[in-house]
Amino acid sequence: DTAVSQTPKYLVTQMGNDKSIKCEQNLGHDTMYWYKQDSKKFLKIMFSYNNKELIINETVPNRFSPKSPDKAHLNLHINSLELGDSAVYFCASSQVGPGELFFGEGSRLTVL
Amino acid sequence: AQSVAQPEDQVNVAEGNPLTVKCTYSVSGNPYLFWYVQYPNRGLQFLLKYITGDNLVKGSYGFEAEFNKSQTSFHLKKPSALVSDSALYFCAAHGSSNTGKLIFGQGTTLQVKP
Numbered sequence: 001d002t003a004v005s006q007t008p009k010y011l012v013t014q015m016g017n018d019k020s021i022k023c024e025q026n027l028g029h030d031t032m033y034w035y036k037q038d039s040k041k042f043l044k045i046m047f048s049y050n051n052k053e054l055i056i057n058e059t060v061p062n063r064f065s066p067k068s069p070d071k072a073h074l075n076l077h078i079n080s081l082e083l084g085d086s087a088v089y090f091c092a093s094s095q096v097g098p099g100e101l102f103f104g105e106g107s108r109l110t111v112l
Numbered sequence: 113a114q115s116v117a118q119p120e121d122q123v124n125v126a127e128g129n130p131l132t133v134k135c136t137y138s139v140s141g142n143p144y145l146f147w148y149v150q151y152p153n154r155g156l157q158f159l160l161k162y163i164t165g166d167n168l169v170k171g172s173y174g175f176e177a178e179f180n181k182s183q184t185s186f187h188l189k190k191p192s193a194l195v196s197d198s199a200l201y202f203c204a205a206h207g208s209s210n211t212g213k214l215i216f217g218q219g220t221t222l223q224v225k226p
Contacts, residue, residue, distance in 0.1 A: 042216075090156070101146075
């Protein structure tokens with residue numbers, strides 16, 4: 001059973017389009033995250049939700065909108081895609097507190 | 113500002129030799145420290161963590177790390193490297209006052225040659 005699963009794994013789209021990435025975890029964790037990994041492999045947190053409530057919102061353009069319908073799901077919707085949005089987006093989950101994160105396999109977004 | 117630094121972009125070792133991947137941190141409060149490994153086109157996998165207690169932490173695949181408070185370091189080590197250890201390694205940290213925000217270092221590529 002996959003602990004943290006993301007779909008789609010690959011996404012190729014044109015500038016200006018809107019796209020969504022879905023994430024689900026079956027670990028029973030309360031907290032979920034979106035991280036962005038750029039072309040230099042640098043990882044940066046974008047958002048964090050705890051039990052459906054937004055708790056971390058880094059300096060991310062408001063074209064990015066996370067949605068958590070329940071604590072097992074955290075989706076990422078991106079409007080008006082730009083070339084600079086091309087990256088690998090990782091979903092992760094953890095228990096509340098200083099525990100390790102469990103990552104999905106990533107969703108590689110390519111904007112043409 | 114909180115930060116994690118991995119001073120080496122790449123570490124090269126021969127199979128069978130010991131390896132060290134360096135990490136230093138700057139966080140507020142007590143540090144919680146982690147190492148992750150990323151294989152090509154895969155997600156990050158947890159290796160080990162330091163929360164409290166013994167400064168030497170043992171983790172998956174024979175890796176260990178030593179927490180050094182005075183040097184604010186958390187170097188990853190393995191006594192005998194394997195070719196299959198070749199991957200991208202990330203150090204990460206957050207402070208006790210901000211447990212929700214894990215900050216990652218820039219990553220170090222480990223290349224183990226036969």
